[in-house]
Amino acid sequence: MPAAYPLPSDLSPATVTNTASLLRIIALALISGAAIASRLFAVINFESIIHEFDPWFNYRATKVLASQGFYEFWNWFDPTAWYPLGRVVGGTIYPGLMATSGVIYNLLHALNLPVDIRNICVLLAPGFSALTAWATYMFTKELKDESAGLLAAAFIGIVPGYISRSVAGSYDNEAIAIFLLMFTFFAWIKALKQGSAFWGTIAAVFYFYMVAAWGGYAFITNMIPLHALVLLLMGRFTGRLYVAYSSWYAIGTLSSMQVPFVGFQPVRTSEHMAALGVFGLLQIVAFAQLVRAHVSSKQFQELLFAAVISVGLIGFFGIVGLTYKGWIAPWTGRFYSLWDTGYAKKYIPIIASVSEHQPTAWPSFFMDLHFLIFLFPAGVVMCFRTLRDEHVFVIIYAVVASYFAGVMVRLMLTLTPVVCVSAAVALSSLMDAYLDPSEPNVEDDKNGSSTPHSTGTTPSTALATSKKTKKNKEKEASAPAGGVLGELVSNVTSSAVAAKSATTAERGVFGMDTRLIVLLNSLGLLLFFVVHCTWVTSNAYSSPSVVLSSTSPDGSKNIIDDFREAYHWLRQNTAEDAVVMSWWDYGYQIAGMADRPTLVDNNTWNNTHIATVGKAMSSPEDIAYPILRKHDVSYVLIIFGGLIGYSGDDINKFLWMVRIAQGVWPDEIQEPNYFNRGEYRVDSEAAPAMRDSLMYKMSYYRFAELFGGQQPVDRVRGQHVPIQGPTLDYLEEAYTSENWIVRIYEVKKDDVLGRDLKIANAFDQGKKRKRTKPMSRRKSISA
């Protein structure tokens, strides 16, 4: 057989297999290393710290778990959250993440490795990303072969779409969920392929782990039934499908109900009904198959119409009826917002106010996936060309996840694995085609074009080469799992027999130049991909957001640490039971870093409570003050970025507070009042409601004085704020951080003389200014 380039001919197949296996292990180890290392930018650039908002709660819960044990954690009632309501933490969280860290912590301590719990939490996500790479490798291996698996593992290891949620310190449920997702899917595919109840059970166990770890488990809950249903509709019902699905569903559902937060949802909410429905359908179909085997064909037809259809209809209407009667909860608002992107904004502003719930912008697809997004459709098309059961799964997964990724930014995360898998399949097929050294002989070429290709059973030279000339992909279907490697081995052995002197095409499709052009091009793409991933990771996704950094003109890095400064101040210098009111974004951080009770936090379960805070923030002082006093608020904490230009501050979030408050008190708070002729302004043209609101006053209190008589500028909004700043009667400034990002105000206690605080304040100031401003006093009296 002619070869495009010489191959060593004196290798035994065992050597080749062993070397390949060793190389795979090394490659996987390196991929794991790269996956972990690329997530450490945050630790190296900043420090080993928990990021953002939700991770602070997870970290705090993990600390409770690690220090007090699992049962205490399970029964943990947190009186400091949602003051004065409190929160039953054990029953309102997905404990998988904390349990994982707790197990690791106890394991390490049992081995006398006293690793700090914080470091375990920080490094959990990178560690699990290595496992994700491995799970993706296993998954893709089932789809195509090992080389595609390695490519997929490399992709998922460093792709920004996944890194964005799993950098070191991003201690959130997604950190372990993607691994669980991929491994559950792998186990499902494996169970389906082998018809193995064992693998079905493994899928169920990992499904249970996933349920315990992330609310996104509903994705699996619907993906697997959907796959099963599509297979059923394609006429691919087999005993293997029945065994795999039944074992997964029965064990998976029962175990998932053990998670307190999930409880009876799997049998009582609409999101889970598809899985139950498909389970029932499979039983019916399996029963029908059984009957079919025992009765004649004609009788079977009648039976089918009579029984199967009616049972199916009864089941369907049963579910609908139960939903109608309220036994099965209808879809939740979050679920609706997946279908109607405008739904949340209209009915649940609190969901819409979260930036990661916004629809995805087109550039972010490229930013998160780079060239994989171009390979992705090609990979999906290649799945169509083989179309085994697992390929159907990938196709469904691709379609569903693409839709969801377009609807919500955060669901980009679920799209990323399937993009990596299909892109790896596509790229690997390309590589296979262009790396395969075999070349067709001229006569073989003729043969190949004339004789129809039959699925190869013996690796004869003629067949192998004709495969190459015909469809590259068809070979993939028939080739054993060895894939390109087995082919290489057969080529090595056969090329020893074949004459080396055969014609080697210098040009054309099989020539080295063509091969090099394509291969170098793909290699270049891969290289750019790595560069892009590194750049995006280091620049966009590795900021803890608790600590900010800025670069001064001379290139030196400047750390802005206002959040921790203020939280630490609260922690050390206020009464331990002092209630802190802030917008819900900062609830978890205050609880985690300042260890003080908060009114609302990122677990946004009580809309009214949040609206109360929104109302207090957006009302004038004298209306807000009774609200604050009724809730025992001692301190009010706000984020103000106007001095250094930190754009994520409360004034920019203020409209959401207004909207959410308006949802509960439409008579008292109206969003249009905060606009001046349709413009959102903070300068002297600001709307009166805006200027009087507590949030505005607290943000700009004494801000103008900082400019020493110059025109003060808000660097975020780019507007000139009035030189005469707002005054406060019911609150007083307690602490302001170095760059004024965090401002804390203390709520004044009642006046000792029983006066209204405003009058008391006016009296205090009037006494001082008696001589300087007699006119204004007289005016105010006459007015």
Add this chain to the structure above:
Amino acid sequence: MARRWWTLPLLLVSALAPSFSLAGLAFENTAIVRTIELGGSLVHVSTTYAVKALEPRQTTYQIALSKAERAKTSWLEAKVKGQTTPLELSEDESSTEHLLSVSLPKALAVNGTLNLVLETVQTHATHPFPEQAAQKEPQLLKYETDLFTISPYVTLVQRTKIKSMAPNVISYTTPHDVDSFVRDGSVTRSGGTITYGPYNDIQTDTYFVAKHQQSISVHYSFDYPVLEVETLRRTAEISHWGSNLNIEDKIHLHNAGPTLKGHFSRLEYQGQIYHRRQAPHILSDFTLHLPPGVTNAYFYDQNGNVSTSHLRTVPSVAKGSKATQYSVLELRPRYPVLGGWNYSYTIGFDTPLQDSVGYDVKNGIYVVGVPVMTNIPGTVVDNAEVKIILPEGATNIEFISPFPELSNGMSTHISYLDTAGRPAVTFTYKDLTYKHTGIIYVSYQVPVSAHLKKVMSVGAALFSLFAFAFMARRVDLNLHKK
């Protein structure tokens, strides 16, 4: 027999009689000068006794401190004036006053004279007055002491100088009923120095003390923050494998100055910094002197690393020679610590082990020296706990503290991959000052087998793991062969 019964009470009486009257004959103080340097947390008192012996062969001179003063005094040292070696002191608490017996370097003959200096450092001796101060207001403190320096011996002339660092002394007490001892004036002030006395012919009997002893107080302004370390927990961990001594301090710092009246205004604070007129009671940063050769210094608190610190290291010096330079660590807490505020943090650093550990080849004994504390200037450490963790398997542990500790104890500390745990020695102290920066010495032996213990155990664990994997790969649990 009867005689014996009769003499016993006499002996008892003679033993328990006020030592004042007994000792009163042996010496005479020709002059006592007490100099009090006012500070914040610390007040430095230096008293010079010009002593004349009235009886031959006197070797023990007694110094009296009132009970209250002794309670405030956390460090004391007696010397012959002009010499550096401290004299031996023994304390006696049985009488109404606290007595210190000083062993004189050589016996004094009749009319032999000697100048003795007693240096003490008092802690918690001042208190803010008024107790609250706004951010812009000065920091005013009050110090109270006794007018007369008491002594078991008759004093011919004595005076007390109270020095304040800042010249503005708000007020001071003018003593009453002292006309009988005074020739010029009972008290004079020049700048920041207030001089009480000279007072002549101070007697020693209790009647005199009860009648004339009185409390004087000075109200002065102090320009530095009054800092207290409420707890200091130092952990020194010795690693022979890493050739490293890690020292970690967990510190709870408290600004004991006047508590902040009203609230902290960042605007005013920034204005004060801009005009370089920072309020005296605000601690914005401080400097620590770490040993030479420090590496891997860290400074963090409950919320992670504090990014605002600078370390300037100097190379380590040979053991035994005196270090001429220190590594300088500039710390800035997360927020300025105002009066009444707290700040707890952790700092730690590594030093090369050979800088602090000596090895006696003949006996196979290691001796390690660990400083009791790193002094924060002008700070008193209320409670200190120093824990020295020795290498795993260390035996024959002996230790000596540079000054008496409240308590000490042995415990076991389990750290990375330990099997049996490491022996640890813990010392507790109270009211430490800059005078207490001594070194604790611990000697121990480590057999070679102890050194190899960790390597062997980790090796064995890994080996058994691989062996298990090796076996597991080769066991076929399938029920039916495919």
